[in-house]
Amino acid sequence: MFKKLFGKKEKTGSIFVIQLNDKIMPIDRGEYYEDPIDEFLRKNKYGEVIGGGTMQAESGEIVFCNIEFLIYQGNNEEQINMEIIEMLEKLGAPKGSHLSKESTNEQINLGQKEGLGIYLDGTNLPDEVYAECDSNIVLAELSKLVRYDGEVQRYWQGNTETALYFYGDSFKEMNNAILEFTSNYPLCQNARIIQIA
Numbered sequence: 001m002f003k004k005l006f007g008k009k010e011k012t013g014s015i016f017v018i019q020l021n022d023k024i025m026p027i028d029r030g031e032y033y034e035d036p037i038d039e040f041l042r043k044n045k046y047g048e049v050i051g052g053g054t055m056q057a058e059s060g061e062i063v064f065c066n067i068e069f070l071i072y073q074g075n076n077e078e079q080i081n082m083e084i085i086e087m088l089e090k091l092g093a094p095k096g097s098h099l100s101k102e103s104t105n106e107q108i109n110l111g112q113k114e115g116l117g118i119y120l121d122g123t124n125l126p127d128e129v130y131a132e133c134d135s136n137i138v139l140a141e142l143s144k145l146v147r148y149d150g151e152v153q154r155y156w157q158g159n160t161e162t163a164l165y166f167y168g169d170s171f172k173e174m175n176n177a178i179l180e181f182t183s184n185y186p187l188c189q190n191a192r193i194i195q196i197a
Helices: 002-006 026-043 077-091 127-132 135-145 171-184
Strands: 013-020 047-056 062-072 097-101 107-110 114-121 154-157 161-168 192-195
Touching: 013 026, 013 077, 026 047, 026 062, 026 077, 062 077, 077 097, 077 107, 114 135, 114 171, 135 161, 135 171, 161 171, 171 192
Parallel strands: none
Antiparallel strands: 013 062, 013 097, 047 062, 097 107, 114 161, 114 192, 154 161
16 A cells, blocks of 8 residues: 555556667677667656567577667657667667567567678687687687777677677678688688678
């Protein structure tokens, strides 16, 4: 009884979910995407971020990540969502991402960046390759070649492969830019290069 009278009033409104086709680590997701959205919503009294998560494959590789936010009742949901989409695209949200309203599942596609994943063979190369080569060199060199200078590095280390992920304007251009290096650096033998966005 007293709780109902004097307790903290719960905010009401509509819940929205952003699904990002980004293989970004949870802590980086929070700093890179969630915090700016939450700051924007709270500063304008539009709403707040209420959760986030990461979907992983059985292997542990990140498939995508989610951010949930609440738009307080009485605010213009359509306008706020357009502003959030604009913000996400400025931050580099990849193609294949979308925003949806939880109650209706109505989706708005978003994202402009394309993604490249390179999967380094971790088990089948000669022992001396693993002894003499370093995946950090691959990461640094590929970052330079695709002109990626961001602070957030995206990667995954599995039992048989190590994956490095890059996002840019064009998968084809990124792939062409790294071709000479990946063809010649020993650790890139047998590497799989795929479009991830």
